[in-house]
Every structure is written in C-alpha cells, then in structure tokens.
Amino acid sequence: xxxxxxxxxxxxxxxxxxxxxxxxxxxxxxxxxxxxxxxxxxxxxxxxxxxxxxxxxxxxxxxxxxxxxxxxxxxxxxxxxxxxxxxxxxxxxxxxxxxxxxxxxxxxxxxxxxxxxxxxxxxxxxxxxxxxxxxxxxxxxxxxxxxxxxxxxx
Numbered sequence: 001x002x003x004x005x006x007x008x009x010x011x012x013x014x015x016x017x018x019x020x021x022x023x024x025x026x027x028x029x030x031x032x033x034x035x036x037x038x039x040x041x042x043x044x045x046x047x048x049x050x051x052x053x054x055x056x057x058x059x060x061x062x063x064x065x066x067x068x069x070x071x072x073x074x075x076x077x078x079x080x081x082x083x084x085x086x087x088x089x090x091x092x093x094x095x096x097x098x099x100x101x102x103x104x105x106x107x108x109x110x111x112x113x114x115x116x117x118x119x120x121x122x123x124x125x126x127x128x129x130x131x132x133x134x135x136x137x138x139x140x141x142x143x144x145x146x147x148x149x150x151x152x153x154x
Contacts, residue, residue: 014069014071015071016071016072016073017072018071018072019066019069019071019072019075020071020072020073020074021072022066022072023063023066023067023072023073023074023075024074026059026062026063026066027063027074029059029062030059030060030062030063033058033059085132088135089128089131089132089134089135091135091139092130092131092132092134092135092139093127093128093131095134096127096130096131096134097127100123100126100127100130101123104119104122104123104126
C-alpha cells in the first residue's frame with residue numbers, strides 16, 4: 001500500500017496516465033501472486049502456517065486503492081453502464097452458473113455438439129440472458145418489496 005501511495009504522489013488527485021499505469025501494474029502483481037503462490041509456499045516452508053487468503057489480501061488491497069482514485073482507463077471502464085449492469089446481475093450469475101452449465105452439458109451431449117467454443121459461447125449467452133431475467137423479474141422486485149417500495153418495478 002505504501003508503494004501505491006508513493007506512486008500516486010500521496011495525493012488524491014493523480015493524472016489519468018499515472019493511474020492507468022498503476023492499475024495495470026497492480027493487476028499484473030495480482031496475476032503473478034496467483035501464479036506464484038504454490039512455488040513460493042513450497043519453497044518457504046514456514047509460509048504454510050499462514051492462510052492463503054492472507055497472501056491474496058495484500059495485492060487486492062492495491063487493486064482497491066488504485067480503483068478508488070477514479071482515474072485511469074480501467075477505473076472509467078469499470079464505471080461504464082454495461083459493467084455496472086454486469087455487477088448488478090452478478091449474484092444471479094453466481095446462483096445460475098451451475099444450473100445452466102449442467103443443463104447445457106446434457107443438452108450438448110444429446111445434440112452431439114463437438115465445437116467447444118460454440119458450446120461455451122452459447123453457455124455464456126444463456127447464462128447472461130437468464131441472469132438478467134432473474135435479476136429484473138425476481139431479485140429487483142423482491143429487494144424493492146423488502147425495502148418497502150410500493151412500485152416493485154420502479
């Protein structure tokens with residue numbers, strides 16, 4: 001966190017280019033952390049006493065900090081309306097992904113689909129459409145009802 005603070009100049013306002021570079025570097029560190037976790041833990045035997053979540057929390061704190069500055073291309077893309085909508089339906093995606101995967105797998109086996117890329121594209125499309133429908137017609141009205149709003153669709 002100190003490195004990110006130093007890189008940003010210690011101020012809340014930094015240039016968009018500096019923020020974009022920091023976000024890319026932070027994401028590279030996160031990917032490297034995931035990729036190097038097992039070799040590091042086997043080499044440094046004493047690290048096995050720490051939970052793995054401890055090592056993932058450190059680089060993810062840099063991700064949160066870099067995106068909290070609201071500067072840079074990646075931060076702007078994450079605020080785009082499509083990204084926001086995907087964030088809103090993410091719980092429905094989580095709840096439906098296994099169901100859609102199992103139904104799709106049995107359907108593709110019965111239809112003898114051999115193109116895995118086509119099957120994956122159909123899976124993603126079906127998952128997004130079903131998740132959107134569940135979010136719009138179940139999750140959002142239920143949340144509005146619980147929150148006490150009279151118009152469940154407004």
